[in-house]
Amino acid sequence: MAIAPHPAVDAAALTALDNQLSKRFIQLDPAGYFLIYLDREAGLICAKHFTNIINDKGLACDPVTGKPLPTRGKSARPETQVYSGRTAKELCIKIFENPDGDCPISYLDHAAYLGREFTRAEIALVNGSDYVQD
Template sequence: MPMTPNLTPDPPTEADLTALDNKLSKRFIKLDPGGYFLIYLDRDQGLICAKHFTNTINEKGLACDPDTGQPLPTRGGVNRQETRLYTGRTAKELCIAIFENPDMPCPIHYLDHAAYLGREFVRAEIALINNQDYVQD
């Protein structure tokens, strides 16, 4: 009796998934006019923190400081005051605080931005649970 070939592909390796993630991180992303978030961990309080900053988008698609109109640098520190600090013990708690607060309009205008934040909050939660470093993508 002839043997049938195995048509089930091998599961991707960790290296395959890392390469795919790195490739996808380099795609073009249209900036959200509602602003951006800087995500970090407060280990002393056991919290995932997300500072929200407003911005404007210029004709070249660059995020600019709404007060000065100058493009925001992509590297290095920016000395700006956040519009709001969101915190949560889990990714879900943080998402609910941002997306489902009846007393505060949601600062997110684009679904891809919402999906990105959800992914980042899960990564931050995993880092918090496992006592690992977290660096926002």
């Protein structure tokens, strides 16, 4: 049995709010960034972690070359780690609660963002819908 949304919930307004919030300025995490994708055949949410440095303009740069990283297209850089999980919770536990204590995230807002994205990816995996990282 499907549960109907509360009449006071306006899905279009919530989507518009999220789209507006996605345009805000964020400080990049000096510990690196993640590219999130689905491995549908294996039924997994995957996250590749890459290191970076942040230059004086706030841009993420390749730690080897010092050049700004492209925001579109594929990166030829090798990832430092690939994480995967069947659910958003499993993936978060692997990243944030790993036994060696080496967490690749240094900003709380980055951690919150990843939790939101992993949840979106899990929903897309379960529903068979497309997932595009925000």
